[in-house]
Amino acid sequence: MPAVIALKPVVKPIFTPMNQTNAKFEVTCGSCNLRELCLPGGVGAEDLDRVENIVYARKRVRRGEALFGVGDEFRTVYAIRSGFFKMSLVDGDGREQVTGFFMGGELLGMDGLGSGRYNGTAIALEDSEVCVMPYALIEQMAREVPSLQRHLHAVLAREIVRDHGVMMLLGSMRAEERLAAFLINLSKRFVRRGYSASDFHLRMTRDEIGSYLGLKLETVSRLFSQFQKDALIEVEQKHVRILDIDGLERLLHARN
Amino acid sequence: MPAVIALKPVVKPIFTPMNQTNAKFEVTCGSCNLRELCLPGGVGAEDLDRVENIVYARKRVRRGEALFGVGDEFRTVYAIRSGFFKMSLVDGDGREQVTGFFMGGELLGMDGLGSGRYNGTAIALEDSEVCVMPYALIEQMAREVPSLQRHLHAVLAREIVRDHGVMMLLGSMRAEERLAAFLINLSKRFVRRGYSASDFHLRMTRDEIGSYLGLKLETVSRLFSQFQKDALIEVEQKHVRILDIDGLERLLHARN
DNA sequence: CGTAATTTTGACTCCGCTCAATTGGCGTGG
DNA sequence: CCACGCCAATTGAGCGGAGTCAAAATTACG
Numbered sequence: 201m202p203a204v205i206a207l208k209p210v211v212k213p214i215f216t217p218m219n220q221t222n223a224k225f226e227v228t229c230g231s232c233n234l235r236e237l238c239l240p241g242g243v244g245a246e247d248l249d250r251v252e253n254i255v256y257a258r259k260r261v262r263r264g265e266a267l268f269g270v271g272d273e274f275r276t277v278y279a280i281r282s283g284f285f286k287m288s289l290v291d292g293d294g295r296e297q298v299t300g301f302f303m304g305g306e307l308l309g310m311d312g313l314g315s316g317r318y319n320g321t322a323i324a325l326e327d328s329e330v331c332v333m334p335y336a337l338i339e340q341m342a343r344e345v346p347s348l349q350r351h352l353h354a355v356l357a358r359e360i361v362r363d364h365g366v367m368m369l370l371g372s373m374r375a376e377e378r379l380a381a382f383l384i385n386l387s388k389r390f391v392r393r394g395y396s397a398s399d400f401h402l403r404m405t406r407d408e409i410g411s412y413l414g415l416k417l418e419t420v421s422r423l424f425s426q427f428q429k430d431a432l433i434e435v436e437q438k439h440v441r442i443l444d445i446d447g448l449e450r451l452l453h454a455r456n
Numbered sequence: 457m458p459a460v461i462a463l464k465p466v467v468k469p470i471f472t473p474m475n476q477t478n479a480k481f482e483v484t485c486g487s488c489n490l491r492e493l494c495l496p497g498g499v500g501a502e503d504l505d506r507v508e509n510i511v512y513a514r515k516r517v518r519r520g521e522a523l524f525g526v527g528d529e530f531r532t533v534y535a536i537r538s539g540f541f542k543m544s545l546v547d548g549d550g551r552e553q554v555t556g557f558f559m560g561g562e563l564l565g566m567d568g569l570g571s572g573r574y575n576g577t578a579i580a581l582e583d584s585e586v587c588v589m590p591y592a593l594i595e596q597m598a599r600e601v602p603s604l605q606r607h608l609h610a611v612l613a614r615e616i617v618r619d620h621g622v623m624m625l626l627g628s629m630r631a632e633e634r635l636a637a638f639l640i641n642l643s644k645r646f647v648r649r650g651y652s653a654s655d656f657h658l659r660m661t662r663d664e665i666g667s668y669l670g671l672k673l674e675t676v677s678r679l680f681s682q683f684q685k686d687a688l689i690e691v692e693q694k695h696v697r698i699l700d701i702d703g704l705e706r707l708l709h710a711r712n
Numbered sequence: 713c714g715t716a717a718t719t720t721t722g723a724c725t726c727c728g729c730t731c732a733a734t735t736g737g738c739g740t741g742g
Numbered sequence: 743c744c745a746c747g748c749c750a751a752t753t754g755a756g757c758g759g760a761g762t763c764a765a766a767a768t769t770a771c772g
Binding site for chain 2: 289291292293295296297299310311312313314315319320339342343346349350352353354355356357358359360361363364365366367368370371372411412413414453
């Protein structure tokens with residue numbers, strides 16, 4: 201604890217609270233129901249009170265707003281407390297690529313760590329709240345708490361593994377397989393957070409889904425219609441109900 | 457130093473030298489010309505002699521052999537001392553996806569860190585030599601040497617950024633743009649290692665290039681032929697000479 | 713309540729895939 | 743050393759899946 205307190209002054213002046221009430225937190229990591237999914241994942245109770253001090257502030261991000269943008273100086277990592285985000289890249293020619301969708305307990309901004317600047321833009325797809333964790337504090341704490349260090353590495357590695365999965369999806373699946381994989385993935389992640397596995401609200405547009413899956417929005421829309429015709433799902437705008445998850449799985453694993 | 461020595465016995469029994477002479481290293485990190493690209497990248501001279509102890513052994517891998525395979529227990533990270541590797545994934549249906557090609561100074565195996573098992577297979581595309589670095593040692597040393605910790609994180613983050621680049625490539629580029637991007641990327645990496653930017657030997661097959669780029673081998677072959685017809689490159693089997701790098705760049709950034 | 717944004721659907725096109733045949737390299741063994 | 747066989751690469755012909763362009767329908771939002 202003392203070491204952390206000692207470090208804070210160094211970091212503090214940099215982080216001027218941007219727009220919101222963040223002084224005292226109603227919820228600490230210890231009582232946060234997303235803890236297991238989040239950065240303090242593998243940290244035992246004995247170290248948790250120290251690790252909690254990593255959370256420097258809370259920040260609200262309104263739907264449509266950017267949490268950070270490409271090229272912004274990297275200083276902090278964000279944990280999603282509530283809400284939903286997309287991460288995207290734009291190359292020199294204005295081409296957008298959505299690299300992922302993120303929900304409660306997941307971490308944003310770690311890719312900035314390589315170059316000192318965020319490599320992509322994080323945009324809230326609904327009103328959200330994040331925990332602000334200065335990287336300097338994480339670094340410091342990771343040295344002192346091995347379980348945190350281990351978990352931090354695991355989180356980074358898991359992001360790499362996830363990306364490889366997306367590469368496989370983009371590199372070797374057909375359009376309908378991609379959408380099936382996408383729906384199954386969303387379903388699983390909702391379940392882990394206590395929501396329905398079969399009934400959920402898409403927070404992103406067809407265009408954003410298409411960008412993520414390497415398809416055009418028209419193709420995504422057609423596939424939704426076709427899945428509905430095949431009694432795999434029910435879609436009404438952004439509301440999706442999965443009727444036949446096994447059917448989706450079969451579609452996904454169908455050789456050819 | 458004492459701490460490291462103390463740790464070694466714990467780890468040692470696990471790592472029985474597999475097939476090669478690895479007792480004494482002719483080359484240490486300090487005198488390795490790939491150091492800047494490698495794990496000890498940002499580590500100053502004062503800490504280098506300690507960090508060097510991370511390299512537990514050297515290992516030779518013959519062309520075609522696997523350095524590790526999917527599902528193998530994760531214990532070590534490998535740094536490529538010489539040679540060339542491909543990393544690939546196979547999903548349940550036998551579908552292969554090449555997730556990357558790796559050369560001198562680059563790290564292999566870090567994705568295993570998330571789950572305790574390697575997530576993909578690393579196969580040597582030419583006779584190669586790697587430095588074997590037990591993760592337990594890296595972890596330990598990262599706690600003691602902040603510059604190593606920082607660099608380790610940076611390396612992980614850069615892999616994520618790289619993967620996002622590939623996602624953009626797969627998700628929103630046309631075939632010829634993909635191949636142009638691929639050639640430009642290879643060229644840059646060869647240059648950093650002191651090889652020719654314009655004249656190199658592809659160590660992978662058309663099929664492997666295709667897998668990486670989300671294309672079929674026939675398409676890759678046709679594109680090589682077309683690039684040659686357009687006087688952008690000269691190809692003869694695995695030998696490539698870039699004649700017009702600007703032309704390739706233009707092709708890459710041509711909107712539509 | 714009106715305007716903009718998103719989604720759906722249709723018709724047509726074209727890029728990259730499939731299938732197939734041929735050529736070329738390279739290592740192995742007679 | 744050459745012939746054989748195997749694997750990699752090239753090239754062609756034809757096809758089909760996803761993209762493009764366009765218009766209409768529905769919804770979201772100020």
